Amino acid sequence: MKVAIIGPPGVGKSTQATRLGRALPYYNPRLSSGELVRNEIQADTTLGGKMREYYERGEKVPDEVILSLVLPRLAHSGGWILDNFPANVAQGRALDDYFGEDDPVGLNHVILLEGPTEEDLAERIVSGRRTSRATGEVYHLEYAPPPAPEENLDPGPFEQRADDTEEATRAHFAAYEKEADALKEYYEAKGLLSVVDARKPIGEVTAEILEVLGHPENPQP
Ligand code: ADP
Numbered sequence: 001m002k003v004a005i006i007g008p009p010g011v012g013k014s015t016q017a018t019r020l021g022r023a024l025p026y027y028n029p030r031l032s033s034g035e036l037v038r039n040e041i042q043a044d045t046t047l048g049g050k051m052r053e054y055y056e057r058g059e060k061v062p063d064e065v066i067l068s069l070v071l072p073r074l075a076h077s078g079g080w081i082l083d084n085f086p087a088n089v090a091q092g093r094a095l096d097d098y099f100g101e102d103d104p105v106g107l108n109h110v111i112l113l114e115g116p117t118e119e120d121l122a123e124r125i126v127s128g129r130r131t132s133r134a135t136g137e138v139y140h141l142e143y144a145p146p147p148a149p150e151e152n153l154d155p156g157p158f159e160q161r162a163d164d165t166e167e168a169t170r171a172h173f174a175a176y177e178k179e180a181d182a183l184k185e186y187y188e189a190k191g192l193l194s195v196v197d198a199r200k201p202i203g204e205v206t207a208e209i210l211e212v213l214g215h216p217e218n219p220q221p
């Protein structure tokens with residue numbers, strides 16, 4: 001199963017990709033292009049240094065950098081859940097070229113999460129989103145609260161991302177809007193696109209995605 005999850009900032013891509021990875025543990029590691037970028041920056045690699053400036057300004061990291069991070073990680077894997085990749089048609093084409101357009105080992109499904117207003121999305125991101133430094137897991141103070149210490153589930157700390165500000169979030173929305181329609185059309189034309197309503201509670205969205213994917217968590221013998 002090779003799935004890409006796309007949609008606007010704050011719509012729940014990371015949340016759903018993580019939950020799908022857990023529902024499909026045998027063959028589906030989640031791969032987040034945003035997390036790959038953040039890890040390079042945090043590790044202060046040469047590439048990370050170059051990306052830091054774009055990232056902190058809320059600007060797009062150039063496609064070739066994203067591609068150099070993501071594509072090599074797909075080559076030897078039987079399945080993946082891509083979180084926010086491809087983010088535009090150029091990246092989609094590069095993914096097709098990497099595997100060969102009709103290669104059966106390429107992408108099988110693209111899930112577009114849609115529905116919440118921009119105001120709702122900004123609220124999810126700016127006032128509520130917290131990410132665990134220990135596990136990378138994404139939480140929301142109200143809708144998906146981080147576990148309490150006595151639960152021994154995730155030690156945290158639960159931090160707000162440096163770019164989860166009003167200003168950077170507006171820039172991320174603007175960047176998404178520029179690419180969104182073309183990307184949607186690209187995968188619609190290939191017959192790979194399914195749109196899932198992301199206004200519902202987190203668990204219901206996961207259930208709907210699993211339905212769209214044909215319940216791969218219950219493989220037929
Ligand atoms: P993205 O990866 O698309 O930017 P995230 O998965 O980081 O989005 O989700 C953004 C924020 O919204 C997080 O704090 C997350 O816990 C919360 N969230 C995700 N999905 C939902 C939902 N269906 N309802 C309410 N809050 C949600």
